[in-house]
Amino acid sequence: MKTHRELAEQLDLFHSEQQAPGMLFWHPNGWQLFQSIQDHMRQCYRQHAFQEIRTPQFMKKELWQTSGHMDMYAEDMFFGGGRDADADYVLKPMSCPAHILMYKRGVHSYRDLPLKLFEFGVVHRNESSGSLNGCLRLRQFTQDDAHVFCGWDQAQSEVMQFLQRAKQIYSDYGYESLSVKLSTQPAQALGDEASWARAEEILQNACIAEQVSFEIQAGEGAFYGPKIELSLQDSIGRVWQCGTVQLDFNLPERFNLQFDTGQGESEQPVILHQAVYGSIERWIGILLEVSQGTLPEWIHPNPVVLLTVDASSLDYASGIRDELHRQGIHVVCDFSDQSVGRKIKRSFELKIPNIVIIGKQEADSDTLTIRRGRQIEKIAAGELIPLLRAHQKA
Numbered sequence: 153m154k155t156h157r158e159l160a161e162q163l164d165l166f167h168s169e170q171q172a173p174g175m176l177f178w179h180p181n182g183w184q185l186f187q188s189i190q191d192h193m194r195q196c197y198r199q200h201a202f203q204e205i206r207t208p209q210f211m212k213k214e215l216w217q218t219s220g221h222m223d224m225y226a227e228d229m230f231f232g233g234g235r236d237a238d239a240d241y242v243l244k245p246m247s248c249p250a251h252i253l254m255y256k257r258g259v260h261s262y263r264d265l266p267l268k269l270f271e272f273g274v275v276h277r278n279e280s281s282g283s284l285n286g287c288l289r290l291r292q293f294t295q296d297d298a299h300v301f302c303g304w305d306q307a308q309s310e311v312m313q314f315l316q317r318a319k320q321i322y323s324d325y326g327y328e329s330l331s332v333k334l335s336t337q338p339a340q341a342l343g344d345e346a347s348w349a350r351a352e353e354i355l356q357n358a359c360i361a362e363q364v365s366f367e368i369q370a371g372e373g374a375f376y377g378p379k380i381e382l383s384l385q386d387s388i389g390r391v392w393q394c395g396t397v398q399l400d401f402n403l404p405e406r407f408n409l410q411f412d413t414g415q416g417e418s419e420q421p422v423i424l425h426q427a428v429y430g431s432i433e434r435w436i437g438i439l440l441e442v443s444q445g446t447l448p449e450w451i452h453p454n455p456v457v458l459l460t461v462d463a464s465s466l467d468y469a470s471g472i473r474d475e476l477h478r479q480g481i482h483v484v485c486d487f488s489d490q491s492v493g494r495k496i497k498r499s500f501e502l503k504i505p506n507i508v509i510i511g512k513q514e515a516d517s518d519t520l521t522i523r524r525g526r527q528i529e530k531i532a533a534g535e536l537i538p539l540l541r542a543h544q545k546a
Contacts, residue, residue, distance in 0.1 A: 213241060262303065
């Protein structure tokens with residue numbers, strides 16, 4: 153069984169350099185895969201009324217002092233300074249304080265809630281060099297970082313919706329076995345006991361309502377609230393921790409968040425921090441190891457390759473390529489003088505799902521020979537794009 157690093161080399165996806173430890177250089181194939189995975193989550197968030205935003209990566213230390221991260225998390229953070237400051241800024245390790253600043257931009261009423269924001273946030277964490285592991289453990293990575301600002305009475309419904317989204321996304325990738333853990337109040341925690349108990353009960357009730365079996369992890373919650381952690385099991389029994397939703401009643405208090413109840417009073421919202429992939433880079437590493445490089449066709453960076461038999465079909469093959477480009481379909485072309493057998497072997501190494509062979513016979517009859525795994529058939533040229541579309545997500 154190959155590691156995700158070996159598969160990334162085979163499929164020409166990404167690499168790392170000594171000059172940037174714990175960070176990745178994405179190749180065209182890998183970046184196309186990354187964007188397809190990102191776009192799938194973007195579509196899901198938008199279908200559930202989330203609004204996409206973008207926030208800065210480098211913010212003043214005072215923000216992280218207000219949030220409590222400086223007290224609880226400083227050893228995992230990167231610090232720097234501006235021209236007039238000495239280490240007065242932080243590379244964000246997560247996006248939640250920035251999303252809170254977005255909330256504070258306006259005056260909110262109960263009619264605005266739940267307010268749902270999401271960001272593909274590039275974050276930095278100062279992991280030890282010994283813990284770095286390809287794209288499974290990085291210092292720079294991208295989170296599908298979403299936050300729901302809502303009332304206490306809306307929180308259970310929102311957690312249930314998160315569980316529904318996560319189950320759907322995981323199912324889209326072929327994952328069916330889901331492990332759920334509910335992490336409760338840690339020894340070092342912010343807030344009062346009553347709020348912790350209320351938040352933990354909401355998470356438990358959401359799991360029960362969604363018929364999700366869960367295990368209690370005593371003392372493993374975040375310092376600002378309890379959380380649900382979602383893990384996936386692969387075909388050989390390995391468990392991968394991915395998604396999480398955290399019910400936070402502390403940061404709203406620390407940042408003095410309010411909304412108008414409609415009765416002349418103000419109330420403090422809660423925040424649901426959530427991510428389904430967790431880290432997109434880590435998600436890709438898991439996907440590579442689970443699939444051994446045979447990626448789902450709907451996110452494959454190169455779903456089709458065109459191979460010419462000889463120069464006699466070059467003009468015809470070029471026309472097919474140009475039409476695929478016009479339709480926004482990524483295509484690999486091998487119009488070299490190498491034998492068809494060598495070209496097919498290379499296509500198998502790249503695990504391209506659709507291998508299209510074009511010779512003089514195909515050019516003369518306006519047809520294509522297509523190979524999908526062991527299945528080989530001849531189709532009309534006009535059937536290729538509908539066939540490829542049929543294997544994409546709607």
